[in-house]
Amino acid sequence: MITATQQLGSYLENFSEFEKLAAGRDLPWLRKMRRDAFARFCEVGFPTIRDEDWRFTNVSAIAQTPYHLADDGRDQVSRQQLECYRIAGVGSQLVFVDGRFARELSLLNRLPAEVRVSSLAREISSTPGAIEPHLGRYLDIHRDAFCALNTAFAEDGAYVHVPRGTLVEEPICLLFVSTGDDAPSMSHPRNLIVAEEDSHATFVEDHVSLDGGAVFSNTVTELVAGDHTVLSHYMLEREHPQAFHISTLRIQQGRSANFVSHSVLLGGALVRNNVHPVLGGEGGECLINGLFIGNGYQHLDNYMLVEHARPRCGSRQFYNGILDGHAHGVFHGRIIVHKDAQKTNAKQTNRNLLLSDDAQIDTKPQLEIYADDVKCTHGATIGQIEGDALFYLRSRGIDEVSARKLLLFAFTSECLDRMKPGPVRRHVEGLINRCLLQMANSAQGAPTGSHARTSQGTGRKSDDHRRRESAR
Amino acid sequence: MSLLEIKSLHVRVDNHEILKGIDLQVNAGEVHSIMGPNGSGKSTLAQVLARRETYAVSAGEVSFNGKDLLAMKPEEAACEGIFMAFQYPVEIPGISNAYFLRSALNAIRKNRGLDEIDAMDFLPMFREKLKLLDMDEKLMNRSVNEGFSGGEKKRNEILQMAVLEPKLAILDETDSGLDIDALKIVAQGVDAMRNPERAIIVVTHYQRLLNYIVPDFVHVLVDGRIIRSGGAELALELEEKGYGSIEAEVR
Numbered sequence: 001m002i003t004a005t006q007q008l009g010s011y012l013e014n015f016s017e018f019e020k021l022a023a024g025r026d027l028p029w030l031r032k033m034r035r036d037a038f039a040r041f042c043e044v045g046f047p048t049i050r051d052e053d054w055r056f057t058n059v060s061a062i063a064q065t066p067y068h069l070a071d072d073g074r075d076q077v078s079r080q081q082l083e084c085y086r087i088a089g090v091g092s093q094l095v096f097v098d099g100r101f102a103r104e105l106s107l108l109n110r111l112p113a114e115v116r117v118s119s120l121a122r123e124i125s126s127t128p129g130a131i132e133p134h135l136g137r138y139l140d141i142h143r144d145a146f147c148a149l150n151t152a153f154a155e156d157g158a159y160v161h162v163p164r165g166t167l168v169e170e171p172i173c174l175l176f177v178s179t180g181d182d183a184p185s186m187s188h189p190r191n192l193i194v195a196e197e198d199s200h201a202t203f204v205e206d207h208v209s210l211d212g213g214a215v216f217s218n219t220v221t222e223l224v225a226g227d228h229t230v231l232s233h234y235m236l237e238r239e240h241p242q243a244f245h246i247s248t249l250r251i252q253q254g255r256s257a258n259f260v261s262h263s264v265l266l267g268g269a270l271v272r273n274n275v276h277p278v279l280g281g282e283g284g285e286c287l288i289n290g291l292f293i294g295n296g297y298q299h300l301d302n303y304m305l306v307e308h309a310r311p312r313c314g315s316r317q318f319y320n321g322i323l324d325g326h327a328h329g330v331f332h333g334r335i336i337v338h339k340d341a342q343k344t345n346a347k348q349t350n351r352n353l354l355l356s357d358d359a360q361i362d363t364k365p366q367l368e369i370y371a372d373d374v375k376c377t378h379g380a381t382i383g384q385i386e387g388d389a390l391f392y393l394r395s396r397g398i399d400e401v402s403a404r405k406l407l408l409f410a411f412t413s414e415c416l417d418r419m420k421p422g423p424v425r426r427h428v429e430g431l432i433n434r435c436l437l438q439m440a441n442s443a444q445g446a447p448t449g450s451h452a453r454t455s456q457g458t459g460r461k462s463d464d465h466r467r468r469e470s471a472r
Numbered sequence: 473m474s475l476l477e478i479k480s481l482h483v484r485v486d487n488h489e490i491l492k493g494i495d496l497q498v499n500a501g502e503v504h505s506i507m508g509p510n511g512s513g514k515s516t517l518a519q520v521l522a523r524r525e526t527y528a529v530s531a532g533e534v535s536f537n538g539k540d541l542l543a544m545k546p547e548e549a550a551c552e553g554i555f556m557a558f559q560y561p562v563e564i565p566g567i568s569n570a571y572f573l574r575s576a577l578n579a580i581r582k583n584r585g586l587d588e589i590d591a592m593d594f595l596p597m598f599r600e601k602l603k604l605l606d607m608d609e610k611l612m613n614r615s616v617n618e619g620f621s622g623g624e625k626k627r628n629e630i631l632q633m634a635v636l637e638p639k640l641a642i643l644d645e646t647d648s649g650l651d652i653d654a655l656k657i658v659a660q661g662v663d664a665m666r667n668p669e670r671a672i673i674v675v676t677h678y679q680r681l682l683n684y685i686v687p688d689f690v691h692v693l694v695d696g697r698i699i700r701s702g703g704a705e706l707a708l709e710l711e712e713k714g715y716g717s718i719e720a721e722v723r
Contacts, residue, residue, distance in 0.1 A: 389562050394546035395556055396576035402579070407564070407567075409566070
């Protein structure tokens with residue numbers, strides 16, 4: 001057990017080392033941003049379960065491990081090792097090894113010349129003027145210690161700039177590879193995506209690990225969605241079963257911007273995925289689609305903070321979870337409707353399947369409404385594989401494992417159907433299929449009862465606003 | 473050798489004996505009807521034959537096509553050629569009807585050592601069966617039974633039967649809740665499948681369906697036992713006198 005002081009001491013050591021060598025160390029604004037963020041992290045430390053936003057997720061395992069910043073492991077990864085992580089039919093994939101951009105391992109084909117796809121470290125050194133107006137301007141380091149920590153160590157990750165009016169048909173894929181080390185290691189990849197007015201693009205973040213070992217990756221993506229943009233973002237988590245992973249996607253949406261976020265959490269030991277859109281322009285639309293499938297002792301936490309800041313915006317959240325073994329899932333969907341955001345239409349649905357007696361789900365809607373002409377609905381369901389459905393399929397000749405898999409797949413198909421047909425969806429479908437087959441093979445009978453909690457929403461004034469709760 | 477031979481079948485559910493010694497022989501080409509009041513054990517018998525595992529067989533034997541049916545899992549029984557049309561067809565959101573049926577057909581074909589049928593070859597055969605049951609093709613792209621009306625669900629069961637071509641079809645109260653038009657369509661669909669290689673067991677509460685599917689044999693099941701067997705005329709007698717009087721006669 002490491003005390004809080006020792007813990008901070010270890011981070012201080014890492015930070016002092018980092019600051020001396022990091023890209024952009026001579027830029028006063030960046031230096032100040034990193035220092036402020038580190039100070040903020042020292043001030044608050046890691047969250048505990050007494051913190052409302054972390055009620056269901058205990059990060060003491062992260063807090064108590066003395067991580068060091070991962071060494072540069074880019075030389076140790078070969079192109080061949082990454083073959084299995086390529087996405088069929090996709091020409092561009094930027095590879096990051098423990099957060100560092102690995103040009104040699106990346107594929108950069110079929111992207112329009114006017115789109116800038118690069119590494120953040122490189123852009124900080126070469127064109128800091130393009131970075132300064134955006135980096136760290138949207139993320140709130142005061143709300144979240146992990147965001148502060150990431151910002152303190154912000155150096156490398158992806159930088160993408162899509163100029164005004166550009167239609168990027170090819171998905172821009174980012175592959176984050178954690179390599180593991182003898183000693184516990186951490187990385188803090190930082191991505192900045194700026195999509196200018198009226199541009200269309202799709203981004204994929206794929207997180208994988210090559211070896212086991214104690215790794216802690218803490219990713220932040222700031223995405224600026226200009227007016228009238230149409231953007232999609234995929235977050236795929238499939239690291240090894242010992243990995244700790246925290247990621248935050250912060251989206252700043254302009255007027256009539258249409259944004260879609262897909263999260264698919266399959267791997268990792270402890271995963272927390274924060275999706276935080278701010279609908280900052282009138283008429284914006286935001287769809288947050290998620291699927292999490294946990295087994296063993298996995299802990300998969302989905303945290304959404306949807307902020308409606310301007311009138312006539314719509315947001316929809318749909319999350320489906322499948323949990324087996326001792327897996328623990330969390331759905332925490334917070335919606336804040338600011339005073340000016342009249343005519344807001346916000347919807348939230350979370351459906352869960354628990355396959356074992358020891359699987360657990362905590363689902364918590366939280367609505368905070370400060371406008372008076374809004375429509376917000378939420379609902380959560382928790383169920384099991386239905387014995388009747390299983391028998392129905394088997395009575396038609398489909399064997400038990402296939403029938404289970406078919407039923408699980410049917411449950412996930414709702415999420416898949418929200419993804420646009422194409423290579424990324426096929427890739428995701430393949431990942432889910434493999435995961436479900438494993439799960440169906442290891443299934444042992446139906447559970448008799450599971451632990452489920454549905455927290456009362458803490459919506460203020462919300463009862464007056466056609467709030468609906470359904471539990472089937 | 474009969475296609476189906478049931479000998480002294482006893483079945484318990486939650487320590488309560490539902491079937492108290494059933495003996496029944498069904499030959500290929502025959503249509504049998506099992507009639508009885510609510511709670512007599514009709515559906516239990518159908519479910520046991522379809523190998524629903526929640527029913528525990530406490531004594532007796534069932535052989536199908538010379539094999540021990542009670543040792544089979546539901547999917548094995550289906551592959552051997554048993555099909556039960558459900559009294560309450562299950563809704564399965566997220567799986568399309570067409571995909572489900574093709575998966576089932578291919579599972580059975582694989583078991584019989586036949587090649588799988590791909591979507592292209594499946595379609596024409598499928599359309600023909602749809603026509604037989606007067607079903608809208610649109611239903612095929614919808615999720616299995618989801619949002620189907622009662623009549624559509626029952627027709628969907630018979631459609632599955634027509635596609636899977638079982639050796640023994642068991643209709644578990646397929647007539648319940650059907651209006652007369654739907655009943656006729658369902659009955660015609662079943663009747664069209666009568667042939668010398670196939671046996672059909674029609675489990676029903678009422679005689680009406682038997683006007684359209686005329687059985688070779690009728691068995692009256694009361695309180696877990698077959699108390700009388702006879703020809704098609706027995707169904708009419710039941711309709712007239714009710715189960716009570718036949719029960720009284722037997723006692």
